[in-house]
Amino acid sequence: MKKLNLFRRKPAAKTHNILLKSWNILIVDDEHLVHEVTQMVLAGLQFEGSPLKLFSAYNGAEARKLMETQGPFALALIDVVMESDHAGLELVEWMRLNRQNHSTRIILRTGQAGIAPEEEVIRNYDINDYKNKTELTSTKLTTSVLSAIRSYRDILTIEKSREGLKRVIQASSEILKPGRLNEFGSAVLEQLLTLLSIEASSIYISNQEINIYSETSHTVLAATGDFSGYTGSLEEAQLAPPIKALIQKSFKKRKTIIEEDHFLGYYETDTNNSSVLYVQLPQQLEPFKSNLLEIFCSQVALAFENLRVKEEVLEVQSELLMIIGDAIEMRSKETGFHVRRVSELSRLLATKAGKSIAFQDYIAFASPLHDLGKIGIPETILEKPGTLDINEWNIMKKHSDIGGDLLQRCKRTVGKMGERIARYHHENWDGSGYPEGLKGEEIPIEARIAAVADVFDALASERSYKKAWPLSDIVDYFESQSSIKFDPSLVTLLLSNLEEFVDLRKSIHKQENMR
Template sequence: MSDNDLFSDDFFAEEEVCEQEVKQPWNVLVVDDEEEIHRVTEMALTGFSFDNRPLKFINAMSAQQGKDAFLNNNDIAMVLLDVVMETEHAGLDLAKWIREEHKNLNVRIVLRTGQPGQAPEQAVIRDYDINDYKAKTELTAQKLYTATLTALRAYQHIMILEKSKQGMEQVVQATRNVMDKLGFFTFTKAALEQIIALLKVNDAMLVNLDSHAIEMDHHKQALQTICGTGVFSNVEEQYSHLDQLPFQDLLNQALQQAHSVFTENEILIYCKNESHSVMFYIATDHPLNELDRHLLEVFAENLGVGLKNIELNEQMKSSQREVIYRLTEVVESRSNETGYHVKRVARYCELLAKLYGLNEEECEVILFASPLHDIGKVGIPDRILNKPAKLDKDEWVTMQTHAQLGETMLTGSGLELLDAGAIIAGTHHERWNGTGYPNGLSGEDIPIYGRICALADIFDALCSKRAYKEPWGIESVLEYIQSESGAFFEPRLVTLFLDNKEDFLKIGQELSDPS
């Protein structure tokens, strides 16, 4: 398909090339079955540069070779595509394949044909997702330059949007990775890890500050925790107060503006809640572009929301804990058991939960909810609750109702700790072999909170003095727990308990009843 008029106009004047760093070239795929078209195209675009990036030509002599080029290159910016090659519509079929099968919606497709009658422009533009249509007879050197520049500029804009979309997806994912962390310090350390991943840097520092101390201008008292990576790995040993940090100018600017600060080679991301100000200092070897800076600011805003949510969550948990403490005081006022019993049981439960492999949040829940295990005793008559002797059969039946009473009292609150307390109250007297009460549950049908509290409660009860008994010796207690493995208690919990008995005994000593 020869075309003597393909580049009939004088080619644009050669411009002086600035001495700038040459970037990666734009990949331009030429698909045409005439070698002359390839040669003339490259000659016409000699010296072409857009955004200080030259062209790199990829040549294909057929539609099949064009497909292969796409399969081997994932960054083709533009296709100069002939229509009639191995078949009369080979180019159109390739255009359809690029969009529909190869799923490449970014590359700019410029259709070139020497036989416009076989592929009318209006029909092609309507039916195929191409970006420009040129008859070879009209495609002068200047028009080819213009078409190429227009296509590459459009591709660049698309890729900027694509990068922005991908960056935002990374920010969203990074935010998710942080938001599921429990507690302020765990949250901020996770945020530091995500910032390092987003920016692909090694040298970063996390600084947690007391917002109230900052407001009072007590900088030496403001620094709460500090940690770092890379060259900042030992910052905990190097800096003991705020005025020692190596980025004072950025620090003061961020505090004054209550905003993140960016320089050529330094970044200070700032976010806060009522109690804490958090700063992430990052040293880079190159300035951030506008997109990356914007994404970091979005991430910082998300972190700020997360910090506020943590604060609200802590306030809610604090309120729940206060309710629990008040309720346990009611039980203590009715029972001869001391408040140290519930404190010890709570600590035993927390330790057992950690040894069992429960996550941080679950360990915290059982720590604060387990004091409610005997809340149902408020419904047991004093004559039974504080009887200084063994209960008779009827009294024992009445005493057993405290488990169901406790569960009923706490169920339906919609509050995490109270809901967990309901589970513990209702199941901590169930037995692994199914002979417990109130529902005769067995094995893993007993919730893990109940299984843990059962062992913790019995251990403390046997070690403690009661109105009806003296404390057992520790060896007798350990022998009893061992003997009840697989009967009263889950075998795995018994093994964990006995393997770590010194830690449990230490808790008992620290929280022993006043003499």
């Protein structure tokens, strides 16, 4: 083997790309000297600020084991002739075909070129370079390795971009559904970071709305990296005070702020609405990347605003439905937050029953209207402290049809579901309920779910005429009424997930006390 010419190299330039803790390099050769020289040449070499980590295998079997346990590898330097004349080529086929590894760069090295002719090997095998060991000087080995790692880095970038784009497309199909704005925004922002190759950064968008009463709110629309999972109010987000101060400063000065370790883009969609994009930078952005961020955010800010308005309309509709439900409950001397608990308990039970996300959202909106018909019942009956007589009870039972008839006029899904819940939530599984004496699965599933949620919360709540039932008594009641009053499958779901339902009631009760 020709003596390698070793010399001092300048450190590799650091660029803003895919950042890994190390670039794993696999050396596969049956000659110990080849391993020693390769390690000596590549010792201390870095690419984009990350060191090379070298692994040694002396035959195909050892290489396969390392690839299964230590990967992923950026580059494999593989000898052609080892335990057999074609051991290296067999390893290449195993990597590409069996492992479906098309990312790792492969450089074949041989000291016996006649056994595996270069042109034939390159034509028939998925490799990236073919070198004769005698031609690999220190310089050529170093440049070949750096070139291969650069190619591997670009493949990772493409793969991350493809996955990011896939997430954006998937999220795009969801953006018209309630509560999906943050999901869509975060996917878009992650894709932007990938395209800009800012791997270690975190990104965050805040929206400011100034309404006609000059009230200001700041809402987290999307978050990635260290800020992932942040939603809701900016004031409630667990951001470091200096970051919050920078965001407030950008809003106050109404301008973009670009410094070495952060980027804050300020954008106005109209005179009353503006947004700030905060990017926490590992290093100062190149000018063209700053320009790309500004272009992106100026274009996407309007889209975010339109989506935010849509979500606000849905939230207002939901809040109005809750208020109507609260008003009905207060008229019948029920606790005001009963309908809110029924809403969330119905959503949870629908989830446990395997219903779609859309169904879960709709039943949460519609179930607060279950007793809407009580608006047509005289207060003397609603407020009577004692037991109702037969005539009064017959009048009380009319509330289910009154509510159903009122909501029957609605053409939207929430109204249609609300009509079925209001009309049928007093039907019993055994057919003994009212108003139509429906039995079993003749009763709409949404009415069966709301009935379980309604009774569960009513029994667990203290009222003016009764104390809250102990949990053991509630369990006994549902067990005794399974297949009589309630759908037995829903009773099973309730009791097998009882702790979750109890915890949900407690969390809503805490919200009540905070108001």
